[in-house]
Amino acid sequence: xxxxxxxxxxxxxxxxxxxxxxxxxxxxxxxxxxxxxxxxxxxxxxxxxxxxxxxxxxxxxxxxxxxxxxxxxxxxxxxxxxxxxxxxxxxxxxxxxxxxxxxxxxxxxxxxxxxxxxxxxxxxxxxxxxxxxxxxxxxxxxxxxxxxxxxxxxxxxxxxxxxxxxxxxxxxxxxxxxxxxxxxxxxxxxxxxxxxxxxxxxxxxxxxxxxxxxxxxxxxxxxxxxxxxxxxxxxxxxxxxxxxxxxxxxxxxxxxxxxxxxxxxxxxxxxxxxxxxxxxxxxxxxxxxxxxxxxxxxxxxxxxxxxxxxxxxxxxxxxxxxxxxxxxxxxxxxxxxxxxxxxxxxxxxxxxxxxxxxxx
Numbered sequence: 375x376x377x378x379x380x381x382x383x384x385x386x387x388x389x390x391x392x393x394x395x396x397x398x399x400x401x402x403x404x405x406x407x408x409x410x411x412x413x414x415x416x417x418x419x420x421x422x423x424x425x426x427x428x429x430x431x432x433x434x435x436x437x438x439x440x441x442x443x444x445x446x447x448x449x450x451x452x453x454x455x456x457x458x459x460x461x462x463x464x465x466x467x468x469x470x471x472x473x474x475x476x477x478x479x480x481x482x483x484x485x486x487x488x489x490x491x492x493x494x495x496x497x498x499x500x501x502x503x504x505x506x507x508x509x510x511x512x513x514x515x516x517x518x519x520x521x522x523x524x525x526x527x528x529x530x531x532x533x534x535x536x537x538x539x540x541x542x543x544x545x546x547x548x549x550x551x552x553x554x555x556x557x558x559x560x561x562x563x564x565x566x567x568x569x570x571x572x573x574x575x576x577x578x579x580x581x582x583x584x585x586x587x588x589x590x591x592x593x594x595x596x597x598x599x600x601x602x603x604x605x606x607x608x609x610x611x612x613x614x615x616x617x618x619x620x621x622x623x624x625x626x627x628x629x630x631x632x633x634x635x636x637x638x639x640x641x642x643x644x645x646x647x648x649x650x651x652x653x654x655x656x657x658x659x660x661x662x663x664x665x666x667x668x669x670x671x672x673x674x675x676x677x678x679x680x681x682x683x684x685x686x687x688x689x690x691x692x693x694x695x696x697x698x699x700x701x702x703x704x705x706x707x708x709x710x711x712x713x714x715x716x717x718x719x720x721x722x723x724x725x726x727x728x729x730x731x732x733x734x
Contacts, residue, residue, distance in 0.1 A: 398596055402677065403591065409585040419574045426581040426649040428689040429588050433642035435670045435685035436591045436678075437635030442667070443675035444599060445631040446611035447528070451536030451668050452639045454512035454543050458660030459640030461547075462510055463647045464560035465494060466503035471564050479562070494553070502568060504644075511599030511640030515633045523625035523632075528614075537660055544659035559654025566648040584645045586680065589639050597679055598634070607631055668711045674721025684722060 396705045413425060434452055468478040481487050497503045518539070522532060547554045553559070557611075569576040598604050610617050616623050645654050656662070665686070673684020688710055695703035714721055716722045718728070 386572045391711055401568060402593065405592070409589070412550075413585075414578065414581070419577060421583050423577055423649065424690075424693060425686075426577075426584045427646065429581075429601050430642045430646040430649055431582045431666065431669065431689050432682035433584075433588050433591050433645070434639045434666050435673065435681035436588070436595050437638030438666060438670045439673075439675050439678070439681035440595050440598065441631045442634040442670065443626055443677070443681065444604060444607045444611065447628060447632060448530075448533040448667070449536055449632070449635060450533045450660075450663050450667060451538075451540040452635070453540040453658040453660070453663035454536075455515060455636040456519065456643040456646070456662070456666075457543055457547070457638035457655075458501070458511045458514060458643065459507040459649050460643030460657070461554065461560065462497065462503055462506040462640075462654035463644040464653045465497040466500060467563045467565060467647065468560055469494070469498045470567075474618030478560075480555050480558070481552065482558070491553050507644035508637045508640045511636040511643075512633050515636030516629070519625075519629040519632045523628050526625075537663065540658065541660050544655040547658070548657040553652070559652060559656070561652045561654070563647060563651045569674075571648060571651065574718060580645075580648050584649055585599045587641060587645060591641070592678065592682065594634075598631075601677060603627070603630065647715045668707075670721075672710055672714050672721055676720065677723035680723030682720050687722070 376476065383589055409429075414422060416475075417425060420716065434456060438449055438452060441449050468480075472478045477487065477490060481490075497506070524537065527535065547559070548557050564571055566576070566580065571577060571580070598607075606617070606627055607630075610622075610627045614624045617627070625698065643653065643658075667689070669685030669688040670681040671684070672688055673682065674680030688707070692707055693701065695706045699706070718724060720727070
C-alpha cells in the first residue's frame with residue numbers, strides 16, 4: 375500500500391510578514407506621491423489650503439479608526455482632544471503675534487483683563503506649547519480612561535459619556551470670553567513660529583507639514599495594528615471577558631488605544647490652527663465630534679486607510695455641496711452617512727472586496 379500524501383505545509387509566519395510589509399511600503403509610497411507631488415501640482419493655493427484642512431480631519435479619523443474600528447470604543451468626544459490641541463497651539467501663536475509683554479488682541483478688545491492669566495503664561499514658550507498640543511490631550515484621556523474603563527463603562531454608555539464631555543467643553547469655552555475668546559474663539563492668527571501665514575509659500579509649507587504628519591500617524595497606526603497589542607485590542611473588542619479570563623486587563627488595553635487616539639486628535643487640532651487660522655467652540659462640540667465619526671464610518675472603520683479617505687471625502691463633499699446647495703447640503707451629508715451603512719457596511723474600504731466577489 376502506498377502512503378497517503380501529506381497535505382502541503384503552509385509557509386511559516388515569518389515568510390508572510392515581508393509581503394505585508396512590502397504592500398504597506400507600496401501604499402505609503404503611493405500616499406507620498408499623491409500628497410507631495412500630485413496634489414501641489416494640480417491644486418491652486420486656495421484648494422491646497424482646503425486639502426490641508428481635510429488632512430487634519432483625516433489625522434483624527436486615523437485615531438478613531440484605531441479606537442473604534444479595532445477597539446470597539448465609539449468615541450463621540452474627540453472634539454475635546456481636538457480642541458485641547460488646537461487651543462494650546464492658538465494660545466502660543468496669539469501670544470507670539472501680540473509680542474512680549476502684550477495682551478492678545480481679543481483680551482484688549484473685551485477689556486476684561488489687565489494682565490495675562492497665569493495659565494496662559496507657559497504657552498509663551500514654543501517648546502512647552504508644542505509638547506502641550508499632544509501631551510495635554512493624552513493626559514486628559516489617561517485620566518478619563520482610568521475612571522471610565524476601570525468601572526467597565528462601555529458600549530452606548532461610553533459613547534454618551536464621551537459626547538457629554540464634548541458638550542461640556544464647548545459650554546466651558548463659550549463662558550470664558552475674556553480668556554478663550556468665547557463664542558468667537560481665537561481668530562486672526564497671523565504667524566506660525568516666525569513665518570507669515572499670509573504668504574502663499576508659507577501656507578504651502580503648512581500643507582506639507584500636515585501631509586507629513588498624516589503619513590506618520592498612518593505608520594504609527596499600522597505598526598500598532600500589526601503588533602501583538604493590535605491582536606489583543608481586537609480580542610478585547612470581540613470577547614472582553616475571555617481576555618480577562620486569560621489574565622489580561624482589558625481596561626489597560628483599551629486605555630492605550632484611547633490615549634493614542636487622543637494624541638492624534640490633539641496633533642490634528644494643533645495643525646488645524648495654522649492651516650485654517652481659527653479655533654472656536656463650534657469646532658470642538660458635539661456636532662464636530664459626530665462628523666468625525668461619520669467620516670470614519672464612510673471610509674471603513676476596520677481598515678487602516680479607510681478612515682482617512684472617508685474623512686477627506688466627507689469634508690470635500692461638505693464643501694462642494696455647501697457651495698452648490700447651501701440650504702440643503704446638511705441633508706446630503708446625512709445621506710453620505712446613511713447610504714454606506716445600509717448598502718456598504720464596511721465603508722469605502724470594502725468596495726474593492728465586493729467588486730472582486732461579484733466578478734468571481
